[in-house]
Amino acid sequence: MPKMNGNFSKLEKNYLFINIAQKVNAFKQANPDADIIRMGIGDVTLPIAKPVIDAMKKGADEMGVKETFRGYEDSGAGYDFLKEQIAAYYKSFGADVKASEIRINDGAKSDCGNIQDIFAEDNVVLVTDPVYPVYVDSNVMSGRKIICADSNEENGFAAMPDGNVHADIIYLCSPNNPTGSAYTKDQLKVWIDYAIANGAVIIYDAAYEAFITDPDIPRSIFCVEGARKCAIELCSLSKTAGFTGMRAGYTVIPDELEFPTSDGSMVSVSQIWGRRQGSKFNGVSYPVQCAAYAVFTEEGMRATRENIAYYQENAKIMTDTLTRLGIQFTGGVNSPYVWFKCPNGMTSWEFFDYLLANACVVGTPGAGFGKNGEGWFRLTAFGDRDRTIEAMQRLEKLIGSAS
Amino acid sequence: MPKMNGNFSKLEKNYLFINIAQKVNAFKQANPDADIIRMGIGDVTLPIAKPVIDAMKKGADEMGVKETFRGYEDSGAGYDFLKEQIAAYYKSFGADVKASEIRINDGAKSDCGNIQDIFAEDNVVLVTDPVYPVYVDSNVMSGRKIICADSNEENGFAAMPDGNVHADIIYLCSPNNPTGSAYTKDQLKVWIDYAIANGAVIIYDAAYEAFITDPDIPRSIFCVEGARKCAIELCSLSKTAGFTGMRAGYTVIPDELEFPTSDGSMVSVSQIWGRRQGSKFNGVSYPVQCAAYAVFTEEGMRATRENIAYYQENAKIMTDTLTRLGIQFTGGVNSPYVWFKCPNGMTSWEFFDYLLANACVVGTPGAGFGKNGEGWFRLTAFGDRDRTIEAMQRLEKLIGSAS
Numbered sequence: 194m195p196k197m198n199g200n201f202s203k204l205e206k207n208y209l210f211i212n213i214a215q216k217v218n219a220f221k222q223a224n225p226d227a228d229i230i231r232m233g234i235g236d237v238t239l240p241i242a243k244p245v246i247d248a249m250k251k252g253a254d255e256m257g258v259k260e261t262f263r264g265y266e267d268s269g270a271g272y273d274f275l276k277e278q279i280a281a282y283y284k285s286f287g288a289d290v291k292a293s294e295i296r297i298n299d300g301a302k303s304d305c306g307n308i309q310d311i312f313a314e315d316n317v318v319l320v321t322d323p324v325y326p327v328y329v330d331s332n333v334m335s336g337r338k339i340i341c342a343d344s345n346e347e348n349g350f351a352a353m354p355d356g357n358v359h360a361d362i363i364y365l366c367s368p369n370n371p372t373g374s375a376y377t378k379d380q381l382k383v384w385i386d387y388a389i390a391n392g393a394v395i396i397y398d399a400a401y402e403a404f405i406t407d408p409d410i411p412r413s414i415f416c417v418e419g420a421r422k423c424a425i426e427l428c429s430l431s432k433t434a435g436f437t438g439m440r441a442g443y444t445v446i447p448d449e450l451e452f453p454t455s456d457g458s459m460v461s462v463s464q465i466w467g468r469r470q471g472s473k474f475n476g477v478s479y480p481v482q483c484a485a486y487a488v489f490t491e492e493g494m495r496a497t498r499e500n501i502a503y504y505q506e507n508a509k510i511m512t513d514t515l516t517r518l519g520i521q522f523t524g525g526v527n528s529p530y531v532w533f534k535c536p537n538g539m540t541s542w543e544f545f546d547y548l549l550a551n552a553c554v555v556g557t558p559g560a561g562f563g564k565n566g567e568g569w570f571r572l573t574a575f576g577d578r579d580r581t582i583e584a585m586q587r588l589e590k591l592i593g594s595a596s
Numbered sequence: 597m598p599k600m601n602g603n604f605s606k607l608e609k610n611y612l613f614i615n616i617a618q619k620v621n622a623f624k625q626a627n628p629d630a631d632i633i634r635m636g637i638g639d640v641t642l643p644i645a646k647p648v649i650d651a652m653k654k655g656a657d658e659m660g661v662k663e664t665f666r667g668y669e670d671s672g673a674g675y676d677f678l679k680e681q682i683a684a685y686y687k688s689f690g691a692d693v694k695a696s697e698i699r700i701n702d703g704a705k706s707d708c709g710n711i712q713d714i715f716a717e718d719n720v721v722l723v724t725d726p727v728y729p730v731y732v733d734s735n736v737m738s739g740r741k742i743i744c745a746d747s748n749e750e751n752g753f754a755a756m757p758d759g760n761v762h763a764d765i766i767y768l769c770s771p772n773n774p775t776g777s778a779y780t781k782d783q784l785k786v787w788i789d790y791a792i793a794n795g796a797v798i799i800y801d802a803a804y805e806a807f808i809t810d811p812d813i814p815r816s817i818f819c820v821e822g823a824r825k826c827a828i829e830l831c832s833l834s835k836t837a838g839f840t841g842m843r844a845g846y847t848v849i850p851d852e853l854e855f856p857t858s859d860g861s862m863v864s865v866s867q868i869w870g871r872r873q874g875s876k877f878n879g880v881s882y883p884v885q886c887a888a889y890a891v892f893t894e895e896g897m898r899a900t901r902e903n904i905a906y907y908q909e910n911a912k913i914m915t916d917t918l919t920r921l922g923i924q925f926t927g928g929v930n931s932p933y934v935w936f937k938c939p940n941g942m943t944s945w946e947f948f949d950y951l952l953a954n955a956c957v958v959g960t961p962g963a964g965f966g967k968n969g970e971g972w973f974r975l976t977a978f979g980d981r982d983r984t985i986e987a988m989q990r991l992e993k994l995i996g997s998a999s
Contacts, residue, residue: 194795195764196716199858201868208874214670236667246660249883250653256841257649264639264840267617299702299843299878306876307710310737313599330875334713361598392597437667438659440702440881455602465604471611472733473709478702478843480652481881 200336209326209561210234216545217555224553230584232572233555235370235529237435239503242496245434245487252483269476270467271297271443278489279443288415290445294463296470297477297485301400301429301442306331307473308396308425308444311465312362313455319360321352323371323562323569325398328364337362345565350374350523350532354387363388365414366398368405371562371571372532373524375410381417388423394452394462395424400442403433403501405527413445421447425462432529432575434488434497441477441485504529507581508574514585518592529574532559536592544570552587603739612729612964613637619948620958627956633987635975636958638773638932640838642906645899648837648890655886672879673870674700674846681892682846691818693848697866699873700880700888704803704832704845709734710876711799711828711847714868715765716858722763724755726774726965726972728801731767740765748968753777753926753935757790766791768817769801771808774965774974775935776927778813784820791826797855797865798827803845806836806904808930816848824850828865835932835978837891837900844880844888907932910984911977917988921995932977935962939995947973955990 205212213233221227255261266272276292283290298304305327318332322341332339340360342352350372354363365384368375376384388395397414405412413428414420426445430436446463454460477485487493512525515533522533535544541558548554548570559566574581608615616636624630658664669675679695686693701707708730721735725744735742743763745755753775757766768787771778779787791798800817808815816831817823829848833839849866857863880888890896915928918936925936938947944961951957951973962969977984 195719195797195855197855197857197863197865197868198714198716201714201863201871202857202859204871204875208871211671211874234668238662238665238667240662240665241659243660246656249656249659253649253652253656253883253887256644256652257646259641259643262641262643262838262841264641264838265637266841268614299881302878303876311601311604313601316598327875334872334875394598435665435667437878438665438669438882440878452598452600454600454605456605460600460604462600465600468604468607468611469737471614472607472730472737473706475703475705475840475843478881478884479841480656480883484656 198334200334203333204330208330209557213555213557217549220549227553229553229555230576230580231555232576232581232584233557235432235573235575236437237432237504237575238577239435239500241435241439241484242493242500244490244492244496245484248487249480249484252480256479263479266476269470269474271295271477272482275482275486278486282489283413283415286412286416288413290413290415291448294445294447296444296446296466297482298442298444298474299440299477300431300436301398301427302327304442304444305396305398305427307469308466309335309337310469311462316361317359319358319363321365321369322564323350323559323566324364325366325370326562341563343565344369344372344374346521351376351380353380354384356387356390359391361391361393363393363395364398365395366400368401368410368524368528370398370401371530371557371559371566373528373530375405375407375527377409378411378417381411381414382419385414385417385419385423389419393423395420397424397426399426400429401432401528402428404505404529406505407527410527415445421449423450425450430485430488434493435500436485439481439484441481503578504574507576507578510581510585511572511574514589518589520592525574531572531574533570533572535568535570539568541567541570548588548591552584552591554584554587601737603737606736607733611733612960616958616960620952623952630956632956632958633979633983633990634958635979635984635987636960638835638976638978639840640835640907640978641980642838642903644838644842644887645896645903647893647895647899648887651890652883652887655883659882666882669879672873672877674698674880675882675885678885678889681889685892686816686818689815689819691816693816693818694851697848697850699847699849699869700885701845701847701877702843702880703834703839704801704830705730707845707847708799708801708830710872711830711869712738712740713872714865719764720762722761722766724768724772725967726753726962726969727767728769728773729965744966746968747772747775747777749924754779754783756783757787759790759793762794764794764796766796766798767801768798769803771804771813771927771931773801773804774933774960774962774969776931776933778808778810778930780812781814781820784814784817785822788817788820788822788826792822796826797853798823800827800829802829803832804835804931805831807908807932809908810930813930818848824852826853828853833888833891837896838903839888842884842887844884906981907977910979910981913984913988914975914977917992921992923995928977934975934977936973936975938971938973942971944970944973951991951994955987955994957987957990
């Protein structure tokens with residue numbers, strides 16, 4: 194009889210955001226007239242820019258004509274026209290990445306979850322806590338040992354490495370999900386030096402790079418010296434261009450990155466990942482790749498930057514409210530996430546229920562992201578302007594009157 | 597230092613089809629004027645039907661308007677509008693599958709490769725040989741023991757189970773890739789009885805079901821009694837509707853399917869798979885799901901059936917040629933694949949090189965699919981009509997003159 198993978202029993206039964214969705218649905222059923230404002234899941238709300246939609250439709254039309262129809266890609270790694278555009282995008286903020294080092298995927302979450310396939314099971318995984326659950330869950334499923342570096346009030350929710358602790362695989366997310374903190378170039382250099390000293394690999398999630406405004410915060414780990422010797426970068430168009438429902442992202446593995454396999458011989462990380470993807474993935478939909486291409490054109494960049502500016506203004510409205518209320522927070526700058534301390538000593542889930550019941554606002558309990566998240570709460574700036582203002586007014590009324 | 601997954605060194609360095617692409621590219625560079633006909637990789641050539649393209653464009657337009665924009669799906673399992681359409685499609689050929697038992701994916705290859713994540717590593721995997729490489733490679737990467745049931749000349753390349761051999765996870769593909777053979781209802785019943793007696797799970801790849809014309813050949817394993825107790829079915833729109841470059845498929849797991857986990861307690865396969873997908877996948881592009889929906893409408897079905905009929909006529913041209921040449925084959929009926937014995941005792945790769953060099957026709961060496969494939973060769977009926985005729989004329993000239 195087949196035995197199921199027992200590691201799944203070590204996971205929470207449901208993914209955090211599915212739990213939240215279920216709680217919200219239950220509340221909706223009990224309160225059908227409630228005017229709920231969702232600021233929980235990190236999903237965008239603005240429509241996709243017109244040049245991007247037009248490019249997708251053009252790609253779709255090509256699929257309907259014999260001469261321009263496209264089937265399987267030879268490599269499944271993405272079309273050169275898109276990869277070259279992304280390489281130029283990297284260059285625009287000072288990261289030197291070759292088109293051939295980029296692989297297109299159906300969103301960073303897939304690669305983020307699947308990348309662990311290529312590493313042995315006895316590696317020690319280091320995550321910063323609070324943490325995006327995918328880093329942990331995908332490694333728990335494979336039975337790996339996971340250790341944490343604490344992101345907390347003391348370090349501004351930007352954990353730094355401890356030279357006395359050994360790790361083989363390090364997950365970093367900057368700007369951070371969920372805390373909104375972002376590493377400076379100097380801080381990232383410390384992580385890179387630590388990784389090289391440990392011979393470790395850094396899996397760097399840059400999904401929120403488009404929100405960076407501060408020139409001291411690198412848009413890519415490959416803006417920092419030494420990264421090519423130790424880092425893999427994952428990025429996504431979800432937040433850059435509203436692709437949460439379109440599904441496209443990319444992964445960068447430097448050509449020179451190599452690590453030993455079980456017999457001690459060195460192997461190319463890029464080649465092993467290519468082999469994994471060649472067997473378990475078949476590339477991204479051609480019209481989606483056409484849409485992604487358009488994001489990186491001048492016209493597409495202009496249009497998508499307008500959407501990001503809109504969300505950044507939302508974030509400012511949120512942080513202004515928290516400042517007025519005297520609530521401690523991180524993020525909101527260089528990040529679409531605002532991470533704040535639950536008022537009146539409430540736990541994260543207590544505040545979740547309190548906010549939902551009394552203000553009909555949905556957020557994400559910090560405790561869902563790890564032990565250092567307890568007592569903290571995440572709201573996203575991806576909402577509608579009017580709804581963001583409305584939510585902040587409700588919050589101000591609720592907390593102002595309670596305190 | 598991170599150790600790479602050592603199981604990768606047990607794989608061929610490249611995925612079969614990437615090897616072939618490299619060989620063909622080398623030939624092209626050496627012979628820039630060669631008029632190459634590609635009948636190797638199982639890729640379609642006809643454009644996607646107009647109602648399907650129109651639906652995708654409509655979906656793209658919705659993504660460009662705030663009121664109809666769609667971001668993340670709550671579940672990532674696919675929209676109900678599509679799943680209900682697929683459930684109705686199943687019903688049309690006598691398989692009772694609930695919409696809620698279907699999960700939409702970005703092509704069957706992904707789920708086919710990833711499904712092994714949910715099983716323990718010490719399960720014994722049974723594949724029929726010759727075999728679609730993904731079943732083997734994805735399990736080799738996880739270090740599982742793999743055993744084979746032989747598909748060969750004696751059994752018409754339709755392997756049947758050996759009651760004396762134990763297996764936990766059984767991969768079946770019918771109509772078969774690469775051999776084109778298809779199991780009858782009675783044969784599938786034998787496999788199901790064997791699986792139930794072993795307490796095994798069958799992972800059933802139905803990617804080519806749309807090519808079935810014989811009423812004795814079931815379009816789904818769920819047309820056969822007992823399948824709900826032991827089977828997971830994977831299917832794809834790649835061959836049904838030319839989606840190789842569009843990327844959509846679906847996986848069916850019956851609600852009642854459960855197996856023990858490491859502590860002996862029974863767990864729901866569907867729930868564990870949902871947990872896996874919830875952590876490592878984020879759903880399929882909305883406009884792609886709109887396109888997939890249109891495939892299953894009356895208009896879409898009519899249009900896609902025309903394409904399949906075209907490929908079926910190609911297959912007939914190919915099998916007629918082989919019959920004239922006195923070459924033994926399977927497939928071509930109920931299947932887009934024609935699987936034949938290499939002439940003059942050549943090995944599969946010898947014939948690959950011979951055919952490429954002397955007829956500029958690319959096929960797939962049977963040996964690439966396993967030991968029983970040695971001396972056999974696969975051609976696909978997915979080509980252009982004129983090119984298929986031309987390829988068969990070249991083959992007839994080459995083999996006719998050589999024999």
